[in-house]
Amino acid sequence: MHADRHIATPVVPAGRWLALGVVVCMGLPFGAAHAAGEVALTGDVKRPMTLDAAALRAFPADTNTVYRYARDMSEQPRPFIEYRGVRLMEVLEQAGLNERDALDWRKTVVIATGRGGERAVFSWAELAHTAAGTEAMVAFERDRRPLAATDGPLAVHVPGDERSLARDVKQLQRIEVRIVRD
Amino acid sequence: MCIELRPPSTDGANRRSLGVRAFARGCRASVAALCTLLAVVTQAGETPGTITVAGDVKGQIVLDVAALRAFPSEAQVSFRVDRQVNGEPQNASVVNGVRLIALLDRAGLAERDRFDWRKAVVLAIARDGYRAAFSWPELSNTAGGAQVMVAYERDGMALIDGPLVLIAPNDLRTGPRHVKGLQRIDVRVLRE
Numbered sequence: 001m002h003a004d005r006h007i008a009t010p011v012v013p014a015g016r017w018l019a020l021g022v023v024v025c026m027g028l029p030f031g032a033a034h035a036a037g038e039v040a041l042t043g044d045v046k047r048p049m050t051l052d053a054a055a056l057r058a059f060p061a062d063t064n065t066v067y068r069y070a071r072d073m074s075e076q077p078r079p080f081i082e083y084r085g086v087r088l089m090e091v092l093e094q095a096g097l098n099e100r101d102a103l104d105w106r107k108t109v110v111i112a113t114g115r116g117g118e119r120a121v122f123s124w125a126e127l128a129h130t131a132a133g134t135e136a137m138v139a140f141e142r143d144r145r146p147l148a149a150t151d152g153p154l155a156v157h158v159p160g161d162e163r164s165l166a167r168d169v170k171q172l173q174r175i176e177v178r179i180v181r182d
Numbered sequence: 183m184c185i186e187l188r189p190p191s192t193d194g195a196n197r198r199s200l201g202v203r204a205f206a207r208g209c210r211a212s213v214a215a216l217c218t219l220l221a222v223v224t225q226a227g228e229t230p231g232t233i234t235v236a237g238d239v240k241g242q243i244v245l246d247v248a249a250l251r252a253f254p255s256e257a258q259v260s261f262r263v264d265r266q267v268n269g270e271p272q273n274a275s276v277v278n279g280v281r282l283i284a285l286l287d288r289a290g291l292a293e294r295d296r297f298d299w300r301k302a303v304v305l306a307i308a309r310d311g312y313r314a315a316f317s318w319p320e321l322s323n324t325a326g327g328a329q330v331m332v333a334y335e336r337d338g339m340a341l342i343d344g345p346l347v348l349i350a351p352n353d354l355r356t357g358p359r360h361v362k363g364l365q366r367i368d369v370r371v372l373r374e
Contacts, residue, residue: 106358107313109303111372119301121372123315129354132324161323167300178372180305180315 026121029030036115036171039138044108047097051087053140053153056086063090065137067159082144083157085137088175089127097124097177102177111158112167119155120167124177132160138172232346233332237369238302240290247334247345250280258282259331261351279349280332282306283321285367291318298371305368306348307360314348314359318369326352332364 011151038050065087068080088110097105108124126133139145139157156169196226229244236242263275282304291299320327330350333341341347348361 027359069365099268107315107319108306109315111301118297118370120319121301121303121317122322123303123317125315125353125359126317126320126324126327128322129358130324130326130352132319132326141248160325161319162325163323166323167319179319180303180313180370 005121036173039154039172040174041091041095041177042174043111044098044179045177047094048097049095051091051094051154053146056091056138056140056154058095059086061091062085065135067135067137067157078115083137083139083140083159084144085157086138087134088122088136088138088156089134091138091175092124092177095177096107097179099179104181107181108177108179111174111176111178112169112172113170113176114155115168115173118169120158121167122167126153131161132158135159136167233346233364233367234366235285235289235369237367238292238371239286242293243285243289245285245341248265250332250334253280253284254325257281259329261329261331262348275337277331277333277336277349277351279327279333279335279347282316282330282332282367283328285332286318286321286369288368291369291371292337293371298373301373302369302371305366305370306364307357307366307368308361309363309365312361314361316348316350316359324349329358332367 040048042048063084063086067083069082092110097108099105101110105124105128110122110124110127112120112122120166121135122163124134127136129132136156136158140153140156141149142148147155151170154172156166156167156172158167161167232244232246234242234244256281257280258278259281260276260278263277265272265275286304293299293302299318299322304318304321305313306316306317307313316327316330316337321330329352330348333349334345335341344360344364346364348359348364350356350359353359
């Protein structure tokens, strides 16, 4: 099953990412300014990078996740709200955890920050090994259209949270990985 | 946490005088004393058999098995461990504990505004330094997180790897966040 495989090292064959490499801006220094429509992956990662919506669309189909919310519009052809994105864990695996040993990921946290400075945290273990966490996504489409300017172009969406929207981060700017060693 | 002094090497042991041995013994004793002192200082009042909930909390709390048993029933949680031997089901084992979020709620998050809980993390730290991280929203706002517990007994008996053990029974792999010899729960609001 997709969710329960071992994490911390990307298992996707390197060749599949060649196309992605064209659109991924690699090696951006930590904290460097980046365009408004991009998300920067920073902190304790092997490969700091920025990704935009086009880069996320280029991820392999099996890293995508779609979540549908029922709504009372049953007479309509699409009686639900649909979010599409790439699993947050897959995005993190692209950057790679800069771990010193096999225990580091167990004390790692992930901080998503929006343009307004609002933050939401996840534990790495939660994203890798819980039913709810594996569904957390970096969303780029709602109802098959790009996210509205007020929400996107990229947003963190967490279908598994009981009170929904608590950890949704609109206008996502940064995803920071932090190994809490002390 | 105490580093043992290595035993004296055997080569040349026959030439070592009694005085040297006594000196080595003395060294060992003083290192042991130093280790004990260090342990006392670093644990800062954390007595064996208790856990301390500390960090960005309104009030630090120290709890032992009796204190955990005294939590109200809605905070208590248990899970069954179903075992099979050669395909034959055995008597299920039942582990009892208190929800981690109930402990955290008792200590209280030292929040400055209503968004702080979204950026709070919880570290479970063992006596041997092993640590596992949880996010506060995972514990307070997901179905699986509500089952994360500080366990204090199995089939009515004290835990052999305890006395208190942190268990996340709904993790798809339960090993990584199983914290034996739990000593400290550390709460941090990641404002920067």
